[in-house]
Amino acid sequence: MIDVSKLTIESAHDHLMKGDFTAVELTQTYLDIIAQKDSEINAYREVFADALEQAQKADERIKLNKIEKTNNLTLLTGIPFAMKDNILIEGRIAGASSKILENYKASYDATVTRKLKDAGAVFIGRTNMDEFAMGGSTENSAYGVTRNPVDPTRVSGGSSGGSVAAVAMDGALVALGTDTGGSVRQPSSFCGVVGLKPTYGAVSRYGLIAMGSSLDQAGPIAKTVVDTEIIFNAIKGKDRYDSTSMDSPLEKNVKKEKLTIGVPRHFMQKGIDADVLANFEETLKKLEEAGHTIVDVSLPNIDYSLAVYYILMPAEVSSNMARFDGMKYGAHADGKNLLEDYLLTRGQFFGKEVRRRIILGTYVLSTGYYDAYYGKARMTQDLLRQDFAEAFKTVDAIVTPTSPTPAFKVGEKTSDPLSMYLADIFTVTANLVGVPAISVPCGFVPRGEKELPLGFQIMASHFREDIVFQLGKAVEGVR
Amino acid sequence: MITIEDIQKLSELSRIKIAPEEQESLRSEIESILGYVDQIKKATQVSVVVDLSKKTIAGELRNVLRDDGESHVPSEFTEKILSSAPVRDGNYLKVKKIM
Numbered sequence: 001m002i003d004v005s006k007l008t009i010e011s012a013h014d015h016l017m018k019g020d021f022t023a024v025e026l027t028q029t030y031l032d033i034i035a036q037k038d039s040e041i042n043a044y045r046e047v048f049a050d051a052l053e054q055a056q057k058a059d060e061r062i063k064l065n066k067i068e069k070t071n072n073l074t075l076l077t078g079i080p081f082a083m084k085d086n087i088l089i090e091g092r093i094a095g096a097s098s099k100i101l102e103n104y105k106a107s108y109d110a111t112v113t114r115k116l117k118d119a120g121a122v123f124i125g126r127t128n129m130d131e132f133a134m135g136g137s138t139e140n141s142a143y144g145v146t147r148n149p150v151d152p153t154r155v156s157g158g159s160s161g162g163s164v165a166a167v168a169m170d171g172a173l174v175a176l177g178t179d180t181g182g183s184v185r186q187p188s189s190f191c192g193v194v195g196l197k198p199t200y201g202a203v204s205r206y207g208l209i210a211m212g213s214s215l216d217q218a219g220p221i222a223k224t225v226v227d228t229e230i231i232f233n234a235i236k237g238k239d240r241y242d243s244t245s246m247d248s249p250l251e252k253n254v255k256k257e258k259l260t261i262g263v264p265r266h267f268m269q270k271g272i273d274a275d276v277l278a279n280f281e282e283t284l285k286k287l288e289e290a291g292h293t294i295v296d297v298s299l300p301n302i303d304y305s306l307a308v309y310y311i312l313m314p315a316e317v318s319s320n321m322a323r324f325d326g327m328k329y330g331a332h333a334d335g336k337n338l339l340e341d342y343l344l345t346r347g348q349f350f351g352k353e354v355r356r357r358i359i360l361g362t363y364v365l366s367t368g369y370y371d372a373y374y375g376k377a378r379m380t381q382d383l384l385r386q387d388f389a390e391a392f393k394t395v396d397a398i399v400t401p402t403s404p405t406p407a408f409k410v411g412e413k414t415s416d417p418l419s420m421y422l423a424d425i426f427t428v429t430a431n432l433v434g435v436p437a438i439s440v441p442c443g444f445v446p447r448g449e450k451e452l453p454l455g456f457q458i459m460a461s462h463f464r465e466d467i468v469f470q471l472g473k474a475v476e477g478v479r
Numbered sequence: 480m481i482t483i484e485d486i487q488k489l490s491e492l493s494r495i496k497i498a499p500e501e502q503e504s505l506r507s508e509i510e511s512i513l514g515y516v517d518q519i520k521k522a523t524q525v526s527v528v529v530d531l532s533k534k535t536i537a538g539e540l541r542n543v544l545r546d547d548g549e550s551h552v553p554s555e556f557t558e559k560i561l562s563s564a565p566v567r568d569g570n571y572l573k574v575k576k577i578m
Contacts, residue, residue: 107559243543307516318493325494327574329563338575339494347496355495359486360509362493372520380522418511 023078077120110207127162157187182427189402189455200434204239262297262395318361402455
């Protein structure tokens with residue numbers, strides 16, 4: 001049995017090249033771990049029956065390359081991936097953990113899927129999530145919560161909880177998730193792994209099941225910053241099927257050895273766990289000792305970011321969810337007439353949180369309230385963007401804790417949606433502004449008999465993923 | 480203030496049947512969320528909003544459209560897509576009559 005606990009993409013690639021193990025053996029190792037652990041964790045919605053066949057193909061590619069020097073290998077050839085249940089893979093079910101898409105088979109590949117397939121990645125399975133990515137704990141999945149591998153009485157976070165837990169429990173080497181308001185970063189923080197939300201537009205959204213289209217991005221989840229960087233470089237780039245995608249418009253980025261790091265301390269006065277804050281300050285101190293400069297930065301409108309998010313996002317949800325009508329694809333409930341078909345299909349097969357957000361979105365977009373909510377939220381979003389543009393004139397990065405608390409208990413927040421929303425306080429801003437953001441493990445806090453992981457969030461200017469990775473590696477270095 | 484009637488109206492507009500016993504809890508949840516997001520009304524009292532209109536540069540954000548023309552061979556994807564339909568009649572989606 002291969003020890004996968006310390007494996008990275010690069011070390012796995014080396015082993016595959018040297019022939020220490022094959023992609024089939026590597027995939028089998030992960031399948032064994034899933035068989036052993038996933039009945040408790042529930043990270044996977046489905047483990048693909050042909051995972052070993054895919055690995056076999058990767059092995060053939062590696063073998064052929066040795067003989068014929070075809071040079072068609074990448075670092076990802078033979079690397080086992082977990083894929084979130086809202087990323088389309090042709091011919092396979094993509095259910096978004098919703099009853100309305102329970103048996104929906106994707107009719108095409110998402111661009112990120114296509115790119116990973118071309119690179120030779122192995123898809124082990126699709127992972128559990130909050131229904132349509134709406135939630136921060138996977139408790140909104142129609143198929144049960146994904147538990148935190150560090151402490152199974154706690155949530156894995158969400159909405160990409162399944163992808164993150166799969167990596168954290170060694171049920172896949174790496175994973176893809178999606179992030180609309182923190183859905184890659186927050187679970188990564190809860191489970192002690194690295195998660196990246198790229199710059200809006202850096203990665204194609206073609207073939208992701210949409211939630212908030214102006215906010216959604218697919219992002220990698222891995223154990224190291226380098227691994228997220230490798231995956232990001234493999235999936236990024238302009239795509240003719242997503243008109244909001246683009247190549248980086250920046251000239252070659254000049255690397256500064258020592259960075260100026262901005263901290264919006266005025267935004268961390270309340271609602272944040274004392275241990276989280278202490279750990280955050282300690283990480284800052286270590287970064288300062290490593291030669292980076294820490295300064296206070298003012299983001300005058302950041303206090304409004306969560307309110308802006310919980311207006312814009314449901315507004316986009318209410319329009320994106322309109323496509324689920326029980327007629328084109330997905331589940332269908334039969335009523336007396338056409339109107340009843342709609343009402344019953346959507347009433348029966350959408351979960352509670354999805355219904356709640358559609359209703360909320362319909363309200364903020366309705367005549368008489370549009371200006372007061374949606375209009376003002378859009379204006380405030382522009383103010384936020386200005387705040388960040390202003391701040392990035394003087395600092396290279398802006399940092400916060402990823403989440404105000406460590407992972408919470410299963411069931412702790414389910415009765416009060418607003419308290420669940422407040423957990424997104426530090427992550428939503430990067431989506432609203434469109435900047436890249438990463439969560440990197442930065443230590444632990446004791447809770448009961450467990451040590452719960454915490455995450456350090458790093459944001460940089462648009463298309464400056466290089467800074468996010470550089471500082472992320474620095475955090476790994478001082479932790 | 481959100482009333483039960485508001486919830487009923489919204490559920491009708493969004494084509495979602497909501498059971499009577501769920502309407503009250505939904506009402507109070509929506510009300511508490513709106514109570515929270517209401518704070519943005521303060522944000523826009525800031526005078527900087529006036530400056531915002533001047534700062535908006537025309538053409539900064541624009542739609543990206545593909546060139547006109549055939550994007551794919553006609554009917555290339557028809558079967559793939561229609562095979563997902565709950566009810567179909569040949570190459571049509573079958574739905575209940577509207578009139």
